[in-house]
Amino acid sequence: MRRTSVPDRAPSRRRVLGGVAALAAMTATGTAGTAGCAAPAAVGAGRTRLRFWHLYGGGDGVNMRTMLDAYRAAHPGIALRASTLQWGAPYYTKLGMAGAGGRAPEVAALHLARLPGFGPGRLLDPFDLDLLAEHGLSEKDFPADLWRRGRIDGAQYAVPLDTHPMVLYYNTDICRKAGLLGADGKLKPIRGAEEFAAALRAAGKATGRPALAVETLGAGTVGPWRLFSTLYSQTGGTLLDETATRITIDDTRALTVLRFMRRLTEEGLAHRRLDYNGTVGVFGGGETAFLLGGEWEVSTFTNLDLPFSMTRVPNLFGRPTAQADSHCFVLPHQRDRGGESNEAAHAFVAWMLKNTVEWAKGGHVPAYLPTLEKPGYLELEPQSEYRSVIDDVVLDPPAWFAGSASSMWIELGAVLSGVLTGSRTPQGALDEARARLQTLLDTPDPLGGDA
Incomplete structure (x- = not known):
């Protein structure tokens, strides 16, 4: 050998x-x-x-x-x-x-x-x-x-x-009632933010409830970050440069996404206050048409005998990308x-x-x-x-403080949570996210340096 x-x-x-x-x-x-x-x-x-x-x-x-x-x-x-x-x-x-x-x-x-x-x-x-x-x-x-x-x-x-990317789960019974399924029984293509909003409104009318479940709050919440990262990547925007040493956020693109996130809850298209377990419970209970989340809950919903399927996150802002690790x-x-x-x-x-x-x-x-x-x-x-x-998956920038279970997810998740719940304005959230990101950049890598 x-x-x-x-x-x-x-x-x-x-x-x-x-x-x-x-x-x-x-x-x-x-x-x-x-x-x-x-x-x-x-x-x-x-x-x-x-x-x-x-x-x-x-x-x-x-x-x-x-x-x-x-x-x-x-x-x-x-x-x-x-x-x-x-x-x-x-x-x-x-x-x-x-x-x-x-x-x-x-x-x-x-x-x-x-x-x-x-x-x-x-x-x-x-x-x-x-x-x-x-x-x-x-x-x-x-x-x-x-x-x-x-x-x-x-x-x-x-x-x-x-x-393991963010994906879109959908309840096939509700979507069928709302006219959102094709002849093959699968979700019809959704192209652009307005088509997505229209699909949510149609599904909401079929149930009388907000059509979308997405994590908006909770201790150590990361769902708001994953949602923002997915949609912001679709605009072509970046968070840091290739060396992960300088912030490269495009304010116009970021605000477009943040305002859309705020619109989801403000217009009643998405539930305003759900922690992670709440999103699983609401969708798993057949109360809502859509869930934006990680694909790892497929076994949960299968075991519930829920009428559901899954697809990629729709291309809402120009590119078909999704946040992933x-x-x-x-x-x-x-x-x-x-x-x-x-x-x-x-x-x-x-x-x-x-x-x-x-x-x-x-x-x-x-x-x-x-x-x-x-x-x-x-x-x-x-x-x-x-x-x-x-x-088309988009991983975090190659920084020591990024990735699953990282400080960046927790820090930015807490900030972006406020956009969905209504406690922060899109501009205020962007300013605070930039400040927290700079603090992380200014913090030395605990594992860096020479021996």
């Missing part, structure tokens, strides 16, 4: 542990866990140790366990030990501490948009592209933008598993990475990606492009209905 090794480029443990703790304090809800150095696990004679850390709970956790059980059955020579850690800041704190100590698991999950702030080259080791190729994976198997986001300073630190595989830093365990990690990543039909059942769009053409995936309804969004 090939023996590869990665030089120890980690900074001092004390410095990185301090940085990770500071980073956790600025991320989403949750209390940081204890130091996450992975203790050696007992492995039977002749078996190769492989440890995998992830943060998948709920329906994702069920699908992941199914995949891992299938992997174990197909690889009796690998002693796979998978650990599910608490989502958000606790997970990233523990993973960072493990990488800082150089005694991390062989492979782990990460949100791709968080990669720049997670110490590539210090807390993470790069993939061996030749080794991935030996197991049948190459750059051409993935969307160009997602693969590119995993590359830093010429090395590949992340291999994407999926993308991407789960990916990474190699946490190990002082002695190499040998059979490292080869097993690369082979594990390849096997998991080639078996992502099971993963797609939870709503995520597989990043491994061949999966999108497999009959098993195409038979998934409504999951396969929005697969084309894989080419």
Whole structure:
């Protein structure tokens, strides 16, 4: 077997542990866990140790366990030990501490948009592209933008598993009554903000209630940010420059979007005050025609026997884009990475990606492009209905404070919440969002600097 090794480029443990703790304090809800150095696990004679850390709970956790059980059955020579850690800041704190100590698991999950702030080259080791190729994976198997986001300073630190974008759920019974379905039983195309508003009005008349559920408030709310990011990206606007060091918000475009968001609740087209669980409850209860949210609730609504389907977020402002992040595989830093365990990690990543039909059942769009053409995936309804969004997803700018469970989501989500609830004007929200974003830019990266 090939023996590869990665030089120890980690900074001092004390410095990185301090940085990770500071980073956790600025991320989403949750209390940081204890130091996450992975203790050696007992492995039977002749078996190769492989440890995998992830943060998948709920329906994702069920699908992941199914995949891992299938992997174990197909690889009796690998002693796979998978650990599910608490989502958000606790997970990233523990993973960072493990990488800082150089005694991390062989492979782990990460949100791709968080990669720049997670110490590539210090807390993470790069993939061996030749080794991935030996197991049948190459750059051409993935969307160009997602693969590119995993590359830093010429090395590949992340291999994407999926993308999980904002999508539009719709109640087929209500939409049929409102005349919004085509002969094929699917939602008729909606083009532009006015057509969307008209569809919401028609659906509202059919129920006597606001037609759209979208997260507008709550502790640690991020829905308002995801909605703004989706619609603002459709205008072609950007948040930061390519180096993520300078604000590039276009006020005219941003205000166009913010005024439309305000209009949704002001005109009664959308519910004004719903937290995340409220959006799931209202749509899942059949009370409203549409839900704008993450695609991961597909299992929830399927289990409720709700008459629903899903589609891409309509192109309201010129481009068919949608805010998203991407789960990916990474190699946490190990002082002695190499040998059979490292080869097993690369082979594990390849096997998991080639078996992502099971993963797609939870709503995520597989990043491994061949999966999108497999009959098993195409038979998934409504999951396969929005697969084309894989080419139009927009991740956060490559800043250390961005990505899922990040301080930027929480800070800007709180500001933009006021636009939807009516407590902030669009201009006031834009000014405050700009100020908070500048504060984040002015804050040093807790994991940055030389050792």
